[in-house]
Amino acid sequence: MTFLQVTLFLWEGFKLSLLIFAVTLLCGAPLGLPIAFCSMSKFKPLKYITKVFVWIVRGIPLMLQIFIFYYAPGLVLNIPISRNINLFFLKNFGIENMGMIVPVLVAFAINYACYFSEIYRGGIESISQGQYEAGYVLGLTKFQVFKNIVLKQVIKRIVPPMSNEIITLIKDTALANCIMLPEIIMKAGELASREMLVWPLFYTGVFYLVFVGLLTIILGRVEKKLDYFKA
Amino acid sequence: MANLHIKDIYKNFGKTEVLKGISFTLNEGEVVSIIGSSGSGKTTLLRCLNFLETPDRGVISIDDKVLFDGDANIKLDDDEIRENRLHFGLVFQSFNLFPQYSVLENVTLAPKLLKKGTNEDIEQKAKQLIEQVGLTEKADSYPCQLSGGQQQRVAIARALALNPDILCFDEPTSALDPELTGEVLRVIKELKIAGRTMIVVTHEMEFAKNVSDKIIFMADGIIEEIGTPQEIFENPKSEKTKHFLQNSLERI
Numbered sequence: 501m502t503f504l505q506v507t508l509f510l511w512e513g514f515k516l517s518l519l520i521f522a523v524t525l526l527c528g529a530p531l532g533l534p535i536a537f538c539s540m541s542k543f544k545p546l547k548y549i550t551k552v553f554v555w556i557v558r559g560i561p562l563m564l565q566i567f568i569f570y571y572a573p574g575l576v577l578n579i580p581i582s583r584n585i586n587l588f589f590l591k592n593f594g595i596e597n598m599g600m601i602v603p604v605l606v607a608f609a610i611n612y613a614c615y616f617s618e619i620y621r622g623g624i625e626s627i628s629q630g631q632y633e634a635g636y637v638l639g640l641t642k643f644q645v646f647k648n649i650v651l652k653q654v655i656k657r658i659v660p661p662m663s664n665e666i667i668t669l670i671k672d673t674a675l676a677n678c679i680m681l682p683e684i685i686m687k688a689g690e691l692a693s694r695e696m697l698v699w700p701l702f703y704t705g706v707f708y709l710v711f712v713g714l715l716t717i718i719l720g721r722v723e724k725k726l727d728y729f730k731a
Numbered sequence: 732m733a734n735l736h737i738k739d740i741y742k743n744f745g746k747t748e749v750l751k752g753i754s755f756t757l758n759e760g761e762v763v764s765i766i767g768s769s770g771s772g773k774t775t776l777l778r779c780l781n782f783l784e785t786p787d788r789g790v791i792s793i794d795d796k797v798l799f800d801g802d803a804n805i806k807l808d809d810d811e812i813r814e815n816r817l818h819f820g821l822v823f824q825s826f827n828l829f830p831q832y833s834v835l836e837n838v839t840l841a842p843k844l845l846k847k848g849t850n851e852d853i854e855q856k857a858k859q860l861i862e863q864v865g866l867t868e869k870a871d872s873y874p875c876q877l878s879g880g881q882q883q884r885v886a887i888a889r890a891l892a893l894n895p896d897i898l899c900f901d902e903p904t905s906a907l908d909p910e911l912t913g914e915v916l917r918v919i920k921e922l923k924i925a926g927r928t929m930i931v932v933t934h935e936m937e938f939a940k941n942v943s944d945k946i947i948f949m950a951d952g953i954i955e956e957i958g959t960p961q962e963i964f965e966n967p968k969s970e971k972t973k974h975f976l977q978n979s980l981e982r983i
Binding site for chain 2: 628630633634636639641642652728729731
């Protein structure tokens with residue numbers, strides 16, 4: 501196989517990694533917000549249920565959670581794992597066993613939502629009470645205060661820890677191969693066993709590095725954009 | 732017309748009684764300074780007036796309108812509390828400007844969100860207020876670019892933007908370097924001349940003496956003594972007042 505062929509072959513796998521990355525970010529980041537609010541709720545039962553949930557999700561390996569979402573529907577609910585789910589966004593990814601990606605996406609989204617929620621909570625709780633009170637004495641509603649005063653300060657504070665999580669996420673996508681989902685490292689392994697080519701396995705690192713480089717630049721820009729004020 | 736009546740305000744935090752029956756009246760255009768040692772309940776009183784705390788008992792009314800009646804057993808809903816708050820403005824010890832907004836935006840934010848007029852009107856009025864506190868050339872600066880004194884002057888302009896009946900100051904100069912207190916006190920003095928009704932919690936005795944119509948000396952959650960600046964500073968009746976003034980005015 502030529503270098504180009506290997507690159508294209510691995511790219512097929514990396515597209516899947518990127519898909520898991522994008523869906524996790526798009527679902528997990530918003531989902532983290534209600535989880536954060538629940539864990540700060542004044543209604544104690546909700547608060548503690550949420551905290552236990554976050555503890556469990558953060559406390560067991562993501563790989564195990566993928567297995568849970570992969571096997572549980574069949575074992576517990578007797579729903580067969582559909583190998584032919586037709587999801588419009590999967591068409592371009594050339595995955596024959598499309599159904600397998602669903603448990604992976606669910607596990608990733610929930611797992612990352614819990615990590616994000618803790619970052620949000622830390623950010624929100626770090627804003628001084630004075631900022632809220634300054635808004636309240638001006639007659640603003642709680643929602644107006646959060647949206648117009650607190651939110652941007654929270655965003656500024658959570659960009660660095662969020663960057664960390666986002667960079668971890670792209671590398672975590674490799675866990676999808678535990679249920680034989682052909683992400684990039686799986687693809688490279690395939691070359692190793694079929695074509696006796698080991699170097700593509702190491703070459704996959706370049707894909708991650710380039711992508712993380714891009715992320716670093718983008719996240720750095722976001723950080724810089726919020727540099728104009730101190731909070 | 733905006734005459735404030737406060738009657739028998741009580742406030743406990745857990746087992747600590749912070750306010751133990753505060754009553755006084757403030758007429759339109761008057762300035763009252765509240766003095767007293769830390770922990771005497773001055774700040775809590777201001778926070779009750781701005782509905783950041785809810786008194787346990789007592790009545791707060793402006794003219795004939797009862798804003799709060801602790802005996803009526805009616806819990807105010809969020810909208811009523813917000814409406815009540817608009818009668819008062821509060822300038823904090825620690826300024827609490829919104830860091831992500833420019834000076835002008837800090838002043839226009841609330842009027843715009845509360846739709847108190849067209850954007851042009853709000854901005855024009857805000858510019859006037861900023862001029863009034865002497866910061867026209869800083870209108871586009873951000874709080875982190877301003878000195879403490881300048882920040883506090885912005886906070887005053889921000890509080891004035893909603894034209895409250897009564898403007899409250901919670902130790903407005905306590906967080907400032909000594910050389911910056913003057914500029915803030917000068918602004919407050921100008922507001923007094925312009926006829927603003929104000930309540931000022933302060934440790935600046937000289938200032939309190941000069942701008943106030945009334946002085947309230949608080950100790951241990953009650954009004955120990957109330958009177959004109961002459962009465963309080965030159966002829967204090969209570970032992971506690973005498974003691975406090977002696978300590979505050981002591982020149983070292």
